[in-house]
Structures are given as structure tokens and as C-alpha cells.
Amino acid sequence: MISRGIKLVAGSIFLITFAGNILGQDLNGFDIMKLVDDAQRASNDSSFNRMQLSSCKFGVTDGRITCAERPRVKSLESVAKNYGPELMDTKSVTITIEPAAERGVGMLSFAYDETGRDNETWLYLSALGRVKRIASGDSDEETEPASLFGSEFTTEDTETGKLEEYTINILEETTTAGRDVWKIEMIPNEERARKTRYSRQVHYIDKERYVGLRSEMYDQYGKEVKRLMASRVELVNDIWMARSLTMMNLVTNRLSNMAFVEIYTDLDIQDEFLTQRTLTDAAYRETELENLRAQLN
Amino acid sequence: MSRFCKRAGLILIFVTPIALSQQEEEPNLGGEDLLSDEIIFDDNLFGNIFDESPNNNEESWLEGFTVRVSQQFYGQVNNHSVEPLPGFSFPRKAEMENNRLGLNIRYQNAFAPGWLLQASGQARAYWNEDYEYRANGGKIDAEYRVNEFFLQRSFEQNSFKFGRQTVVWGETVGNSVLDVINHIEFRDMTIIDIEDARLNQWMVVWDYFGEDSNWSSFINLYPEFNPAPVRGSPFFFEPQFNLTDYKRDGDAIFEVGTQWRKSFDLSDISFMAAYLYENQLRYEDPINNIGDALAKKNDFILLGFSANRAIGRLLLNFDLAFSHNVLADNFNLPGISSLASPLDLEKDQIGTSFGFEWAPDNDQSLSLGIQAQKVLDEDKGLLPGQQLVNEGVFGSWLVRYSNIFLNNDLTLASTLQGDLEGDSLLAMLSVNYTIDDNWTVEAQVISINSNSNSPLIFFDEDLRIGTTISYSF
Numbered sequence: 001m002i003s004r005g006i007k008l009v010a011g012s013i014f015l016i017t018f019a020g021n022i023l024g025q026d027l028n029g030f031d032i033m034k035l036v037d038d039a040q041r042a043s044n045d046s047s048f049n050r051m052q053l054s055s056c057k058f059g060v061t062d063g064r065i066t067c068a069e070r071p072r073v074k075s076l077e078s079v080a081k082n083y084g085p086e087l088m089d090t091k092s093v094t095i096t097i098e099p100a101a102e103r104g105v106g107m108l109s110f111a112y113d114e115t116g117r118d119n120e121t122w123l124y125l126s127a128l129g130r131v132k133r134i135a136s137g138d139s140d141e142e143t144e145p146a147s148l149f150g151s152e153f154t155t156e157d158t159e160t161g162k163l164e165e166y167t168i169n170i171l172e173e174t175t176t177a178g179r180d181v182w183k184i185e186m187i188p189n190e191e192r193a194r195k196t197r198y199s200r201q202v203h204y205i206d207k208e209r210y211v212g213l214r215s216e217m218y219d220q221y222g223k224e225v226k227r228l229m230a231s232r233v234e235l236v237n238d239i240w241m242a243r244s245l246t247m248m249n250l251v252t253n254r255l256s257n258m259a260f261v262e263i264y265t266d267l268d269i270q271d272e273f274l275t276q277r278t279l280t281d282a283a284y285r286e287t288e289l290e291n292l293r294a295q296l297n
Numbered sequence: 298m299s300r301f302c303k304r305a306g307l308i309l310i311f312v313t314p315i316a317l318s319q320q321e322e323e324p325n326l327g328g329e330d331l332l333s334d335e336i337i338f339d340d341n342l343f344g345n346i347f348d349e350s351p352n353n354n355e356e357s358w359l360e361g362f363t364v365r366v367s368q369q370f371y372g373q374v375n376n377h378s379v380e381p382l383p384g385f386s387f388p389r390k391a392e393m394e395n396n397r398l399g400l401n402i403r404y405q406n407a408f409a410p411g412w413l414l415q416a417s418g419q420a421r422a423y424w425n426e427d428y429e430y431r432a433n434g435g436k437i438d439a440e441y442r443v444n445e446f447f448l449q450r451s452f453e454q455n456s457f458k459f460g461r462q463t464v465v466w467g468e469t470v471g472n473s474v475l476d477v478i479n480h481i482e483f484r485d486m487t488i489i490d491i492e493d494a495r496l497n498q499w500m501v502v503w504d505y506f507g508e509d510s511n512w513s514s515f516i517n518l519y520p521e522f523n524p525a526p527v528r529g530s531p532f533f534f535e536p537q538f539n540l541t542d543y544k545r546d547g548d549a550i551f552e553v554g555t556q557w558r559k560s561f562d563l564s565d566i567s568f569m570a571a572y573l574y575e576n577q578l579r580y581e582d583p584i585n586n587i588g589d590a591l592a593k594k595n596d597f598i599l600l601g602f603s604a605n606r607a608i609g610r611l612l613l614n615f616d617l618a619f620s621h622n623v624l625a626d627n628f629n630l631p632g633i634s635s636l637a638s639p640l641d642l643e644k645d646q647i648g649t650s651f652g653f654e655w656a657p658d659n660d661q662s663l664s665l666g667i668q669a670q671k672v673l674d675e676d677k678g679l680l681p682g683q684q685l686v687n688e689g690v691f692g693s694w695l696v697r698y699s700n701i702f703l704n705n706d707l708t709l710a711s712t713l714q715g716d717l718e719g720d721s722l723l724a725m726l727s728v729n730y731t732i733d734d735n736w737t738v739e740a741q742v743i744s745i746n747s748n749s750n751s752p753l754i755f756f757d758e759d760l761r762i763g764t765t766i767s768y769s770f
Contacts, residue, residue, distance in 0.1 A: 052343070052346055054342075054343040055704075063337055064337045064338075064339065065337065065338045065339075065342070066342065067342060067343075070733060071342075071343055072733060072734055073343070073734055098734070099734040099735070099769065100363045100364070100365075100734075100735070100769040100770050101365070101731075101734075101737065101767075101769040103363050104363075104405065118563055118607060118608075118609060120562075120563065120607070126403075127492050127493075128465070128492060129463045129464075129465040129492070129495065130465040133565055133605055133607060133612060134612070134656075135607040135608070135609065135610050135611055135612035135654065135655075135656065136607075136610065136656075137609045137610040137656075145659075146659030146660070147659075147704045147705065149705070150704040150705035150706065151704070152704075155659075229338055231338075231340050232340065232347060243347065244340040244347070246338065246340060257340060257342065257343050259340070259343065259346050259347065261346050261347065272506070275506070276511070276560070277456075277504075277506045277511075280504070281449075281451050281456045281504065281506070282405060282407065282413050282415070282449065283407055283411055283412055283413035283449040283450065283451040283456065284411070284451040284456060286407030286413065287407070287410045287411050287451065290410065
């Protein structure tokens with residue numbers, strides 16, 4: 001759970017961009033989602049972000065979605081870099097800033113794309129007094145999707161790849177949030193169906209900016225159980241990205257908002273930063289984070 | 298018992314308004330179609346975080362503080378009697394043991410490139426019916442101490458830390474034979490995990506981060522020893538002579554050690570060597586039986602190896618320790634030392650701890666740790682009729698299980714631990730509930746069973762219930 005979670009924090013869901021001029025009209029659903037997947041992976045590369053994950057029970061008041069309780073807030077800083085011949089593996093470090101009870105908790109994760117190869121995760125808790133390896137298994141294990149840091153996002157919502165395990169169709173070209181979009185349906189095959197909680201997903205992809213603006217997830221009875229909404233689509237380092245993602249759980253009436261308060265890509269990140277030293281050596285970590293910020297100025 | 302229940306009831310009264318306050322703002326859900334495209338979602342719902350400066354380098358130094366305030370109630374609730382020796386028994390009545398307010402403060406500030414200051418401390422106020430209150434003559438008592446306090450300087454491949462800190466060796470969870478660098482204090486039954494019992498010492502630690510492996514070395518210029526049980530605590534029994542700390546009398550004593558660590562694909566290994574003092578002092582009768590017991594320290598050499606190996610969601614742990622010249626007649630339990638007929642023999646000892654951690658799914662984890670030690674050449678140097686405190690293979694086992702629910706808000710955890718001989722069993726069940734980002738409440742039940750071969754016989758059939766409510770910011 002942890003390692004795949006970190007993989008998400010390092011990037012984001014549906015931070016979609018298409019490099020170059022691609023004639024969308026010539027693409028089928030699989031092609032589009034493959035490009036989406038590749039773009040998501042690319043957006044992880046050499047990135048630094050500060051993220052706030054807010055969750056609450058929600059309702060509707062005067063036509064607006066509102067929180068029915070004081071939101072729970074987690075603040076995280078994450079650095080990630082892709083490795084391997086095709087940049088398919090990801091090393092990432094995530095440090096918890098808030099809430100206070102979890103401040104300083106650090107995780108280092110190596111996520112491997114190779115089927116069957118176990119990911120590696122190390123955890124640092126100040127109470128533990130040392131870095132500790134966590135056995136996290138590989139990304140393909142048939143485990144139940146887990147909540148990401150206690151939010152309504154799950155590890156399943158964060159996965160990249162696996163597109164060949166879906167039947168993907170373009171349903172229509174329509175509009176959402178005032179933008180022209182492709183409405184794309186993804187239905188899992190028999191093997192994938194055993195691992196997923198969704199019998200069907202529908203994604204709305206911005207045709208001009210190539211950003212996912214909305215997703216709907218349906219259960220085995222065809223009922224919509226979760227809805228993802230993207231907003232704050234901004235051009236960051238020549239990449240269109242959604243800086244605010246909100247997952248609404250329509251069964252429990254809880255929602256989580258993932259806000260990328262700071263997000264930078266294509267940074268010069270030293271390999272040494274993505275080692276266990278970053279977990280234990282806070283003086284080194286803070287200095288290197290300042291160096292990363294300095295690259296932006 | 299009834300007073301204890303009243304205190305526990307107070308906790309519920311304390312917590313309930315928090316829970317209720319969260320329901321007061323329930324919006325009207327009736328008649329609104331959440332799936333409607335007409336419903337407006339505004340991501341400013343969670344504040345104007347996007348309007349903040351993205352590159353705020355002028356953070357206040359106050360932001361380095363983390364504070365936790367907690368109130369704890371704890372008590373032994375089983376009225377019974379204990380018979381440590383045939384024909385000798387004493388009653389164990391239900392009573393409150395802990396009624397205390399705690400304040401924990403931690404501070405971390407990377408105040409300049411490559412520099413970091415970190416400190417933590419705690420203060421406790423002991424209220425009516427707390428054992429420290431009773432030991433203080435029925436008056437409210439208070440205590441504070443500094444835990445961590447170090448300055449760190451990191452440059453190139455090196456990091457130096459000067460000040461109070463801990464050094465943890467070994468892989469096995471909870472009972473590693475290599476986790477002997479820092480002294481410990483199991484003051485009462487609310488502290489049963491070594492992670493909570495470990496105390497900081499004044500050290501210089503040098504870490505060298507190489508390309509393929511790391512070195513970590515330390516020197517401790519002021520070794521400290523496990524403190525004697527605090528008067529009034531459940532572990533305190535009136536000794537024949539007062540147990541005091543080691544009298545240094547100007548002795549310049551030190552500890553030094555180094556560890557080499559390397560990570561492989563799915564595995565980490567370490568080798569270590571150290572010159573240490575045993576954390577547990579041995580107490581001898583005073584000369585002419587007048588005055589305080591004499592505290593005796595003992596230095597020894599430790600050589601160790603540790604390794605782990607991840608296999609899917611299973612992590613195997615292994616530690617090996619060879620100790621040269623440890624005192625043969627020191628008890629292996631913290632806070633307890635032999636007073637009678639000290640043998641004053643130094644012997645070599647070999648020990649291992651091993652176990653596994655397994656996460657069958659994303660919410661559950663199970664760990665097992667077994668520690669086993671043996672004194673080498675047991676009989677060598679013994680006079681006829683003399684006997685070692687620990688003969689043959691001795692040690693302990695520890696099982697921990699946890700399961701999380703409600704999006705990580707609720708954690709159920711249990712711990713079982715006992716000795717290898719099967720003479721004692723400690724069982725703990727805890728429930729931890731995170732109310733919101735600031736408030737947490739925890740409840741614990743601990744039971745102990747022992748026969749007369751274990752020092753835990755004095756706590757046989759004890760049943761403790763406790764609760765702690767904490768506010769962090």
C-alpha cells in the first residue's frame with residue numbers, strides 16, 4: 001500500500017499532457033489512455049511537490065457541495081525521479097508535514113515496473129529511532145485497494161499501466177465544465193475484474209489541453225460509486241496539469257481533495273537524495289529541498 | 298475501582314462534545330441530487346491554499362514546534378492475592394496507578410544550510426491517586442526532563458550529531474539482542490514497548506554515507522544506567538538497602554561503537570562492534586551493611602550482525618550478538634538486579650533474536666520476535682553450590698498484531714510477550730481512535746500471568762485498564 005501510495009504522491013492522478021502535436025481524431029480509446037498513462041509517468045519524473053490532502057463528510061447546501069464537519073488535513077512533501085531504460089521505475093521520498101501527530105514521518109520507496117519484482121519501501125519514525133524496511137510486495141499482487149493516507153483516494157485510483165487489461169472505447173465527444181472532451185469508457189477484462197472494485201470507469205479528457213477533467217467509477221451493479229473532478233488546470237513547466245483533484249465517494253458521502261500546492265517537474269535531483277540518508281539526516285534533507293526550490297528561481 | 302471508573306467516565310464526557318460538535322454542521326442532504334451537474338463544487342472548500350506564496354522561505358521558527366498534551370488514567374482493577382512463595386501471600390487490591398497530565402514538546406529547525414537543531418522534552422503533573430502523588434505524601438507532584446537535544450551538521454558525505462540522542466541497532470522488532478546502546482526505563486505498566494522506554498544519552502554520532510554502504514559511529518562520553526524503580530511505582534519494592542545511581546567519583550568512562558550497513562535488492566545487512574557498559578547496574582550490599590547499596594558497573598565488548606530479507610509481504614529479521622565479559626549474575630530484566638550473593642564473574646555470552654513481520658493485506662500486520670541468549674562456559678569459575686541466575690538458553694518472545702479500520706482512524710492492536718521458559722505471559726489489547734487532526738483517544742487492557750519462577754509473579758493475575766486522551770498541534 002505504502003509504496004504504491006508514494007507513487008501517487010510523487011505524481012498525481014490524471015495530470016495529463018500530450019507532448020507534441022497529436023491528432024486526437026486519429027486515436028482510438030486505447031491510444032488516448034496510453035498517452036495519458038505515459039504522460040502521467042512522465043509528470044512524475046524529477047518532480048518536487050507539496051500536497052495537501054483534505055477529507056470530510058459532505059453534503060449539498062444551496063446547490064453547493066459543502067463539508068459537514070471540520071476537514072481532516074494532511075500535508076506532504078514529495079520528491080520523485082524515474083529510472084530504468086524506459087524510465088518506468090520510480091524512486092520517491094515523502095515526508096509528512098501535517099498533522100502534528102505524524103510530523104516528520106518519512107518514507108522512501110522504489111517502485112519497479114517489472115512484473116513480479118517486489119517494490120522496496122523504508123519507513124522512518126522518530127519514535128522508532130531508525131530506518132525500517134517494510135515488505136510491500138509487488139504492484140501486481142491481488143490485494144484489496146487501500147485507502148491512500150486515510151483519504152477517499154485508493155491505491156487503485158493511482159495506478160499507471162495495466163491498460164491492456166481493459167477494453168477501452170470512446171463513447172462520444174461532448175462537453176464538460178465548458179470544455180470539449182472525449183468521453184472514454186474503460187471496462188476491465190476477467191483478470192483485471194478480480195483486482196478492481198470498479199466494473200466500469202468513464203473518463204472525460206479535455207480535447208484541447210489533454211487533461212482529465214472528470215471520472216466516474218461504477219460498481220458491479222452499474223451504480224456510480226465514486227466521482228473524480230479535476231480543476232485548477234494550469235500550465236506548469238509547459239505541461240498542463242490539474243492542481244486540484246477531488247474524489248467524491250457517493251456511497252459514504254465523504255470526499256477528499258488533493259491539492260498540489262507546489263508542483264515542479266524536470267528538476268535536477270541528485271540520486272543521493274533518493275536514498276535512506278534523506279530519511280535520517282534532516283539537516284541534509286532540508287538543505288537539498290532548499291536547493292530544489294532554488295532551481296525554480 | 299469505582300473512583301477509577303469515575304475518571305474513565307470523565308474521559309467520555311470530555312470526548313463526547315467533540316464528536317457532537319462535528320455533527321452540528323450537517324448540511325441538508327434531502328432532495329438534493331448529488332449526481333446532478335447543477336451541483337456546484339468549489340475547491341476553495343478547503344481554504345485558499347492556492348493563493349499562498351508557493352515559495353515561502355520565510356517560515357517562522359515557531360513552526361518547528363510539535364506539542365502533545367495528554368491526560369492518562371490507569372489502574373489495576375482485579376482484587377486478588379499473590380503467592381510468590383508457598384505459604385506467603387499478599388493482597389493486590391484494585392487501585393488507580395496513573396492519573397497524570399503530560400506535556401511533550403518537540404522542536405526541529407534547519408536554521409542554516411547543513412545545520413539542524415532538534416530537541417524534545419516532557420513534563421508530567423501527577424494528580425490525586427497517581428502513585429507518584431501518593432509517594433509525594435499526598436501532594437501534587439511534577440516532573441520534567443529533556444529527551445533529545447542535539448545539533449546536527451551535515452556536509453558532503455558526512456553528518457555529525459552532538460548532544461542527547463539515541464542509537465538503535467538490530468532488526469528484530471521490540472526485543473533485539475543488539476538494541477543495547479541506550480539505557481531504558483520501564484517505569485510502570487503503561488510502558489511495555491522498548492520504543493517508549495529508551496532514554497537519550499550525551500553522544501557524538503558520525504554518519505558517513507558512502508556510495509554503496511554507510512558507516513555510523515558513536516562515542517558516548519557520559520554513559521548512563523537504567524534508573525532504579527521510582528518509589529511508589531508498581532515495579533517498586535522496598536529494598537533492604539537504598540538503590541542509588543552509579544557514583545562516578547571523577548571516573549572518566551565512555552562508550553564507543555561503529556556499524557557498517559549495506560542495502561541489497563530486498564535486503565539490508567549490518568555489522569557492528571562496540572565497547573559498552575551494561576545498562577543494568579549490579580547492586581551489592583553496602584560495607585558493614587550500612588548505607589546505600591553499592592552500584593557496580595561493568596564494561597564489555599559487543600560484536601554483532603543483523604540482516605533482513607523481504608519476500609513479498611513478508612519481512613524476515615535476524616540479529617546475532619556476541620558479548621565478551623558481561624556479568625554472569627545480572628538479571629535480564631530492567632530495573633531488577635541481584636542483591637544476594639553476587640558471583641562477580643565475567644563471562645562471554647552469545648545471543649540471537651529473529652522473527653518476521655507479515656502484512657497479509659493493507660490493513661493488518663503481524664510480527665513475531667524471539668530472543669534467545671546463552672552464557673558460554675556456564676560452570677567455569679563457579680564454586681560448589683553456586684548457580685547462575687540465567688542457566689541454559691534464556692530469553693523472550695514477542696508477538697504484535699494490528700488492524701486498522703475507518704480509513705486509518707481506528708487501530709486495534711495487541712501484544713503478547715513472555716519468556717522462553719513459559720513462566721510468564723503479558724497480554725495487551727489497545728484501541729486507538731483518531732477523532733480529528735488534533736484529538737486522539739486510546740484505551741488499553743493489560744493482563745499478566747506468571748508462575749513463581751518469574752519475577753513477574755508479583756504481578757500475577759493483575760488486570761490493568763487505562764485510557765489516554767491526547768491533543769496534538
